[in-house]
Amino acid sequence: MVSDHKSKTCVVIGGRTFVGRHLVVRLLTLGNWIVRVADSTQSLKLDPDDYDYDVPLSNALSTGSASYVYVDVRNKKSVINAIDGSSVVFYVDDDSSCNHDFFSGYTIIVQGVKNVISACQECKVKRLIYNSTADVVLDNSHEIHNGNETLLYATKCKNVYSELKAQAEATVLLANDMDGLLTCALRPSNVFGPGDNQLLPSLVDVAKSSWAKFVIGSDVTMCDYTYVENVAHALICAEAALVSHMITVSGKAFFITNLEPVSSWEFSLRMLEGLGYYRPMVKFPNLVVSLMVYLIKVMHLKTNSRHNSNSSVHNIVQLMSHTTTYDCSAAQHHIEYSPVVSLDVGITSTIESFSHLAKDSSSVILDEFYEQSDMAQLLGGGEVAEILLWRDERKSFFCFCGVVSLFYWFFLCERTTVSSTAQLLLLITFFLYGYSLLSTEMSSYLHFEVSEKGMRNFVRNIVNIWNGASHVVRSLAQGRNWSLFLKVGVSLYFFKLFLVNYFPVSLGLVLAFSFILFFVYEQYEDEIQGLIGILNELTRQYVVSEISLLLTNTSIRKCQKM
Template sequence: MEENGSSYDDRQLKKCVVIGGRRFIGRSLVERLLKLGNWIVRVADSNPSPQILPSESILSRAFSSGRASYFHVDPLNKPQIIKAIEGVPVVFFTDSTGSFPCDFCFCYNVIVQGAKNVVNACRECKVKRLIYNSSADVVIDITRDILNGDESLPYPDQFQDIVASLKAQAEALILSANDIDGLLTCALRPCNVFGPGDERLIPFLVNLANSGWAKFIIGNGANQSDFTYVDNVSHALICAEESLDSQMVSVSGKAFFVNNLEPMKFWEFVSLVLDGLGYQRPIVNVPAWVVQYILLLMKLMRIKLNGGKLDYFVSVHYVANLAAHTRTFSCSASQKHIGYSPVVSLKEGVALTVESFSYFARDSPFSKYNKSVEQSKANKLLGSGKVADILLWREEKKTFTCFLLLVLLYYWFFLTGRTFISSAAKLLLLIISVLSGYHMLPPNIYGFAIPRVSSSCFEISEVDMQEIFLIMASLWNSPSHVARILAQGNDWSIFLKVSALLYFCKLMVSHSLIIAIGVALVLAFTLFFVYEQYEGEIDGIVKVVSSRARKEVSKLPMPLTSILPECKPLEEMGSSQHTLDQIPNQGKLRKIKAVPNDWTI
């Protein structure tokens, strides 16, 4: 059998199982094992089928030739695990490194109970070596920095999130099972894994850049971090297996830090990724304590609104902690005992990662599609056009220019003490004077060509005029439609909304129209931006308030037309001794020919 130019017979081939083989790190490990050519790989994962991508030609050929096989394995189903690992001497356990929903029971079952089931299955099946892919997060204390930390670091008293706490428990379980029933175990702790197929760090940074928050640097930006390219993690896992196979006492039952051996500033790494994808680098420093308080407030709000569940807020909190602290680790133990050294440099890894995420790039033909699928409500509300780009601060220079221009116009018309007509006349006179002076300039001044203003700049196309009239018609039709609904008296919610809006306008105008316009100008450039960033929280608050308001509105007296929507003539109803409750509700109110004297309304 031949792979990458090397041939092996069946006696030389080693068998292994990769649990989580269709996840981020598992995919890379499976591909690397198959490239080595001396492995028969069983891919075990919770997906019902392997779902091979077009780029995974090596795996596809391995499935066809029998070098690889697939097993559907639920980590909570021990018999399925036993079926997958039976007769195999080596198990690589690489659980998911993506975002977990913040449901403690779910996370505990997948991470801790899953690890228990794997260990017990390995002992029953007489597996010789179990290598667990853990994380450097298991020793990170959110209250302090770590500089060149080593394996002597204890588990912290306060973990940064639920997932880190549970992974520490899973790691301890697997290491404590070492040398029981002939099973040798060890664990690797990669730090900030990234690469093609990343489900956590890179997508989060891209979403941050699309939302406009990636321009901010938390703290002074000097904090250092270690990063690990995914192929280096796969290489380290294979090195650990070879060391266990050699019966090295210094490896079994131990955990080892793994990274690219190139610590760098966290924000420099972020800048490399965002630059490669065409996004703006972080440039504005924000104190770390301010961000922590904002995140704490958002966390409490999300708990309140979602019945005590945090959803996927953990990833935000995780990256915020990562971005504000120094977290570097020494790999001297892994270099000495398992023979690890990176096979892909950090620079090359970033380049390969950026290339694999090219569909996220700002100028990618897919980027508009991605944004249109997940565009915010604020963007939809503003029409998803130029106005939305300006008010949502998509391009800071353009937005600031428009804001400055509007502020100058506001000053010219309202703060100079002139009447509106005289201000407009002076502005037109100023524009005409500037255009006339510009027209009288020579074509060249000291070698610099002076461009001429095209006559098309002063013309309005027929299409533009149609759009203007359509906008005017829409502006007229919308309030007229609301007025028609109010005149019918059937919709209390519209009535309350209009009343609240008019009362707010009355309060603003009663103090000063000039102040009201100034406040509106500032709010236009802030409210939509803030709403886009905290859309979920604001919608949750509005939902709570509106539900309360609907309960109060339901207590109001209903219009007569809704109480008596349709009545038949009394002659058709038979008896004259009827109450209002006995009149059938069948639609529109008809004319009543006679009303008995004993009826009261």
């Protein structure tokens, strides 16, 4: 692929990043490159067990076909020292550059690219290939269907990183053919693969959260994903095209994908199911998803953060909510790019490399068979739980009919409680007398006996109830536990409101719903808990964002006073 001797010496700035490591190995595998790995770590630390990336690099270092140099792109002299003597520079920056703040990201991404361009011009570097991102045209307000290079930069990028990458890419393209430097940029879409620290880890974070209970987004939402090996291959193709097809490639940007658009949801499920996570069944309406995306976005803007603990959910929900597919015909025609790894193979390789994030499926299966549901534990897991959760439908039905009959007898027949009790006892007496005439075995049922163990348990329960009530009263008397005071106060208020003022109606609703709500909750326990978890998380994010905003405003006021 390389046509002249000088172009065999290249520098990979960001050679220890996700894409950079794959690019370095691919260059070394070709065998006709002398690769200088430049990165921001002071010294190179290799893993002797990493046969895919570090072992090939270690072998190349020992033979002299590779070398390592420290580089700080914020310092032009450092960049000159790293690239001096080379004729090709691949610039692959890290997507974690904006972890701290906007200024830090700007100095690394934008100012860093300016330093690299200036250093390349001073060192007479012939070609600069910049690894950008397809997100430079994405604003998360409009969908992109088969978009091509005629798309303009997004007026409002989805995050700070994309905005800075757009500025850096434009700077690279504008520098083309200045002082003999030829430049081009690649825009890979949703890069994934072994070593990924963004896409798949974010999916796993979402799978472990309350969002995992629900299908997010639409089944028809399509996206282009790019396996990392194909990105490395495309960068090398772009360098070769700058040599042979200079006019049609230099100063241009090209979208790079796997050429296999796929449903975002299906892609994510294939990844997660490969790691042992289960497929959710409940689908959120699009309106609810849009509202939650808006709330999360507002909280992110308030805290001025793009890479905090909640960004995984934000990014994945955004990804699932919009179609973003790109036309790679320009890359195919001008730089002769075609994927070297299919999407299926890429997904399989990625899953295998992330086995440490896999969920222990066997323990989950055992939990499903041997662990009681939360509702069964709440009800004590005994006879009451069996009845209210309809484990024995016949017994539960008879109990339900009995409860309804008693409620009707005591509260709906317009008799006093004493009169209703007397009539019920009279009916029971006639029934028992008549049954005793028909069966001599009835006497065994009328024999009342309480075992010593049963009586001990009964007394122990009474003592526990008494001690618990005493503890509550003592805590209230001390006046220190406001949470307990509010709970008791609210409970007494509702007791007065419903049980005292509307006792028959309240009791009827409790009896009826006790046979329905417990059963329904157990059937949809995961979904209900997931929804509660999401609401709690949104509430927590809101509180954190408000506190952060308050602290920021306080700091600003203090600075103004000083």
